[in-house]
Amino acid sequence: MLFNKLLPTAAAAGLMALSAQAYALPNVFNDTIANGISQFDSTVVAAGGSVGTAQIVAGTSVYNYTDLNGNPATVTITRPNGSAASFGSAYTSNGITTTGDVININPGIGLDQPGDIPGFGSGVTFTFSSAVNALGFEIGDWATCCTTGTRPADVQSDFGVPATGSGLWIAFDGGNAFLTANALSANDNPGVVAANSFTNFIGAIDDTSTFTSVTFFGDGFGEFLVAGGTLRFSAVPEGSVSNPIPEPGTLVLAGLALVGLGLSRRKQ
Template sequence: MNLLLRALLASATLLFTPQVPAQAAGADPAPLLIHADLLAGAQAFDAGVAAIGRPVHTQTLHGLSDGARRFALPGLDILGADGLPRLVDPDYAALRALGLPGALSGAAIGLVPSTAGPASGLLFRFEQPISAFGLEIGDWGTCCFASSLYLAFDGGPGLAVATAQSAADNPGWLLHGQYTQFVGAIAPAGRFSQVALYGDGLGEYLVAGGTLRWAQAAALPGSGALGGGVAAPVPELKTGALLLAGLIALPWLSRRRVRPLPVRRLR
């Protein structure tokens, strides 16, 4: 089942998602990475989570205190990996207020990559183990090329979910003329309590948040509850996965037919 789900995602996201690193025989499958415009990315994430038989949990960010070091939300906390205060953008580039397509759905927290590692990134710490995570990104891919975004789980190595050599590598810019996008990862057999998001475009400023999406890890065999240890078997592939390729690829195919006029973001 994992191989089929991975094949569907790989074929759908070949244009804008790096290849998933190979893993040793018998190891848990590497997370499936998603990088797309806001709508297609959220739809792909939801379909992928449904395909492994889990519900999607969401949290739209609002009312965050600008300059805080830690943001406490139901079921999770967000904090800077360096412990420093973080800027909060309640409406990135005022896109929601202007009613423009490609607007982030909620507030976003600022990142300024100052090293090539996770030290200047954001940490998302969950009360219960999860197996999938996604969120919205703004202002990435505007400078400092090549610039990549990484997701890392429970202190593990970062996985490059997106790399920009120019603004054309930002799917939101191609579709709407806005520097917004969705990134996420689904690990069908995974169990982790912390996700790190960081970039390596030194000197770049970006924001992350909008609406967070995640799926809790599978219940332990015989326990009916979440906790540490070996996860229950992943359910068989469901209809949602069969729709996944089309959901991600549709905006890109449409863009090939009709190229929308870009709407420049406000500075």
């Protein structure tokens, strides 16, 4: 049974006061590929972690790496229901190409289970044999269209998210789902703003604990949407990066008020 614990979207500083001791927000990254990688890596290193990587190769679902303790570890790529993911070659937009091949998302509701946020089932799950709490990767074809869809009222209220938009969601260990980015037009994609390219880097650090699986999905139904390039991941010390102040280029859904600070569970 899957429980999704409420994590509200982050807002621009000053919209609502929130004690760092009272509530810990994930650190979210959404920028161009180059800037996002730089920000993610520097945040992990500053927190006392080191960055592991796995370059995606189409058709390969299991990748080997060495964890922070020097032990052999693996990351396995599947759909959220455990079925095989679909891969494609590296994604290119206006001359900018992902640093590796990609996993096809194609947001839809056909694989959803009762209680899922719409689109969850068509996402991709990364399962780590050695627990992590930081993950980032490259995105292609986000906000090319499909930014006017309306989310169910219960998703809006339970997760404190806007009624419309093409969203990018991340869930740690099948719960703790949060909206990392929301596009109301192509100009909400930082790659488009910087270079007229539908490429960007998305990542999140939830330093409240460590996790063995992370699921990424989109709800811009009708987009192709791919994720991959080179996975970047780490396990940073708990509490080392909580409640960050967004830096330029780091989109934490600026302009949205923090809502729904109580915990809510939605059962599958």
